[in-house]
Amino acid sequence: MILVLVEVSPEGEAVETSREAVTFARDLSAAGGGVPVDAVVVGAPGEALVGVLASYGVRRVHALTGAAYDSFSGAAWAAGLIEVRERAGSVVVTAAGTPRGNEVLAHVAARTGLPMAANAISFAGLSPFTVTRQVVSGAALEEMRLSERPALFTIAGHAVQAAPADVPGAGEVVLETPDVADADLVARVVSSEEPEPDLSGTLKSARVVVGAGRGAGSADGFGDLLELADLLDAPLGVSRVVTSLGWRPHHEQVGQTGSRISPDLYIPCGISGAIQHWAGCSTAKTILAINSDPDAPMVTKATHAVIGDLHEIVPAINAEIRRRRG
Known part of the structure; x- marks a missing residue:
């Protein structure tokens, strides 16, 4: 199973780069024989969000709930993602290569001792799992093999075009309440401001x-x-x-x-x-x-x-x- 961390906008919509990540995961699933693609979101998802993710082929939407997830914390999100992954048994854990996606998966890699590839643009093999990724801020490309499981990687923005699946997924919602240690909340977002337009x-x-x-x-x-x-x-x-x-x-x-x-x-x-x-x-x-x-x-x-x-x-x-x- 492939697990995709999906970032949600303040309006409750899956951001474009996360929809691209789900599309990438679906292509990977097809190459691997059609393993299920599940999503992880933070907070209880609205009906519209679940509908969109289902249209992109997502089987289950795992929603991380609880006071620990009221604001962003890379460590807390990683703890929840790891717990969901251990129960679900996924062989791939991925996210969009956004600041949050890269931070959360870096925490996952550090906690599990697994290698992580950031900003992948394509995959070239499944055994061993091989991705081509951007390095040096995109000035060069590197081929990286991830022989351990689960394979951890993020996906560069616009590496693929976001597109719904030919066959929608069930979009079953599973509420998750992972345990989060106080130490995981030391670094967290305490306030945010809307950016000026056109920045x-x-x-x-x-x-x-x-x-x-x-x-x-x-x-x-x-x-x-x-x-x-x-x-x-x-x-x-x-x-x-x-x-x-x-x-x-x-x-x-x-x-x-x-x-x-x-x-x-x-x-x-x-x-x-x-x-x-x-x-x-x-x-x-x-x-x-x-x-x-x-x-x-x-x-x-x-x-x-x-x-x-x-x-x-x-x-x-x-x-x-x-x-x-x-």
């Missing part, structure tokens, strides 16, 4: 991102780029030099020290493509680079490239989009 969360989940680098020229050189982003209903992502110069705010930064993005389309304009920036965008499905330097790393790595001055090319693109939309 890095939007950037990380966007399907289209417009990028801007030093080629913008100055703090006043982003007008056409912002218009393109608006026309495409996309956020703006920038290179580190842009934020270092104070041209744009840090929450827009893409790269090793900024946000890691995996959009369907990334349009980096005037970005040379230093390794630190590439680490944040290398998993984009399609990259359309606009740059005056044909030998820039971003140009050589891009799916498509337009060579020229972004201040001439981007306005032309904007005009053509407006023309086609009438």
Whole structure:
């Protein structure tokens, strides 16, 4: 059996990366002969959440309940996950490669003495269980074998596209009340604040991102780029030099020290493509680079490239989009 930790939004919905993790687990199940896929959620799930998870092929939804789960604690969540896993007998325990998913499974690995692979993007074998994962902030890929059971790993965001199952699962709800030691609650969330709109969360989940680098020229050189982003209903992502110069705010930064993005389309304009920036965008499905330097790393790595001055090319693109939309 495969056990998937599913993160739930404040609105009671399974977050997209967790739905992707369930989809990944379902593909793994099919390759392994159709073993069941169960989910673990924190708190009593609503009917809508159970319905969605069932539509994704989940057999059972194990709900961790009790006062210990009123707020996030990586150690407490791990304790509950381990207890559910020991009763269920799962051979794989996985989660989305989010900060919480990675933290909880790291606790599980430390407590069980098992190896853990973080940010897997695919699996290449079942015996031994082998995954390909992102390392060095996505700048390189590594093949990792997990010969011990249960296999522990997290799944990089957008490694697969979230999709319901052809045959839904039963979605049976099982309320779990694991014992949680006081020591597991020493580090926990005591308060939270809603982020300002259009910050890095939007950037990380966007399907289209417009990028801007030093080629913008100055703090006043982003007008056409912002218009393109608006026309495409996309956020703006920038290179580190842009934020270092104070041209744009840090929450827009893409790269090793900024946000890691995996959009369907990334349009980096005037970005040379230093390794630190590439680490944040290398998993984009399609990259359309606009740059005056044909030998820039971003140009050589891009799916498509337009060579020229972004201040001439981007306005032309904007005009053509407006023309086609009438």
